[in-house]
Amino acid sequence: MIDLRSDTVTQPTVAMRDAMARARLGDDVYGEDPTVAALEERAAQLMGVEAALFMPSGTMGNQVAIACHTRPGHEVVVEAGSHVLNVEMSTMARFSGVLPRVIAGQGGVFTADQLEAVIHPDVYYLAPTKLVCMESSHNAAGGRIWPPDGMLQVAERARARGIAVHLDGARILNVQVATGIPVRQLVHGLDSVMFCLSKGLGCPVGSLLCGSRDFIREARAVRKALGGGMRQAGVLAAAGLYALDHNIERLAEDHENASILARGLSEIPGASVWPQETNIVVLEISGRLGAPELCRRLARNGVLASPAAAGTHPRRIRFVTHLDVSRDAVLRTVDLIARELRPSAV
Numbered sequence: 286m287i288d289l290r291s292d293t294v295t296q297p298t299v300a301m302r303d304a305m306a307r308a309r310l311g312d313d314v315y316g317e318d319p320t321v322a323a324l325e326e327r328a329a330q331l332m333g334v335e336a337a338l339f340m341p342s343g344t345m346g347n348q349v350a351i352a353c354h355t356r357p358g359h360e361v362v363v364e365a366g367s368h369v370l371n372v373e374m375s376t377m378a379r380f381s382g383v384l385p386r387v388i389a390g391q392g393g394v395f396t397a398d399q400l401e402a403v404i405h406p407d408v409y410y411l412a413p414t415k416l417v418c419m420e421s422s423h424n425a426a427g428g429r430i431w432p433p434d435g436m437l438q439v440a441e442r443a444r445a446r447g448i449a450v451h452l453d454g455a456r457i458l459n460v461q462v463a464t465g466i467p468v469r470q471l472v473h474g475l476d477s478v479m480f481c482l483s484k485g486l487g488c489p490v491g492s493l494l495c496g497s498r499d500f501i502r503e504a505r506a507v508r509k510a511l512g513g514g515m516r517q518a519g520v521l522a523a524a525g526l527y528a529l530d531h532n533i534e535r536l537a538e539d540h541e542n543a544s545i546l547a548r549g550l551s552e553i554p555g556a557s558v559w560p561q562e563t564n565i566v567v568l569e570i571s572g573r574l575g576a577p578e579l580c581r582r583l584a585r586n587g588v589l590a591s592p593a594a595a596g597t598h599p600r601r602i603r604f605v606t607h608l609d610v611s612r613d614a615v616l617r618t619v620d621l622i623a624r625e626l627r628p629s630a631v
């Protein structure tokens with residue numbers, strides 16, 4: 286099977302499993318797991334911040350950040366296609382009691398002026414705007430990169446109005462590799478950043494929430510309150526350390542494979558492809574065949590892709606490249622789709 290549904294489907298390599306098996310462990314709720322501590326230290330250095338906290342999932346990382354930056358009744362500015370708004374089970378409403386204030390961005394991106402327009406003035410009869418969330422690369426927009434200058438401008442405007450800034454950087458290391466800009470520079474001046482180990486970095490589990498020492502102290506308590514205190518989690522953190530050592534630079538291969546996929550698909554009659562910047566390719570098909578049917582046909586031929594992951598659009602399919610997808614697999618996928626979309630095949 287060629288599994289292009291998501292970069293979360295990767296299997297840990299033998300070398301990663303070895304690192305996991307050899308990890309020194311302790312009870313992390315007691316602060317005694319040396320491998321978790323090493324990973325948190327390492328992540329903080331990578332992001333250029335004071336501290337980091339190991340999280341069981343990216344969703345929990347984002348939602349703990351929101352809980353720490355806000356109080357019930359506050360507003361959180363988010364983009365219409367963002368992960369925190371659409372695929373995190375309304376958690377900001379459930380657990381933090383906050384209201385998302387939604388900006389319709391372009392390609393997942395909004396401007397400082399668009400932010401300014403939705404910030405409430407400081408009057409007692411309007412809910413305080415306390416947090417803005419950005420997402421880069423943007424999942425639902427097809428792996429789009431938030432232009433670093435634009436991100437900086439949004440963050441500066443937010444700070445000028447006393448608003449905290451959180452980055453959903455599930456795939457921010459893909460952005461580092463695609464732009465060549467060190468991640469610590471990309472996230473400079475933000476209040477918190479979440480990034481995932483469980484995506485392109487190839488770990489079975491885990492994300493990191495990064496920020497100031499005070500922020501992370503509070504986040505640690507909120508994580509525990511949500512049931513996210515983990516015991517001998519070093520067995521998972523060891524995979525993370527391995528990934529930070531070995532799997533960052535290789536993301537360039539995933540981007541190259543995505544680019545080959547995007548170019549190949551765009552040459553098929555009846556197919557168009559969204560701008561491809563990182564490891565996600567979104568295909569739109571015209572003609573009689575819909576996305577669910579094309580995905581079923583691909584699956585019968587050994588290729589898995591997501592018909593609905595780019596939204597519920599009936600003609601859109603998302604493909605994500607990762608370390609278990611080879612160049613050859615991508616070329617075979619293009620050939621197969623070209624065959625399925627030939628007018629006579631439909």
Ligand SMILES: *Cc1c(COP(=O)(O)O)cnc(C)c1O
Pocket residue numbers: 341342343344345347368369420422423424453455456481483492
């Ligand atoms: C995957 C992802 C997350 C976190 O997802 P989990 O499955 O909870 O780890 C958050 N934001 C974005 C943009 C993602 O792609």
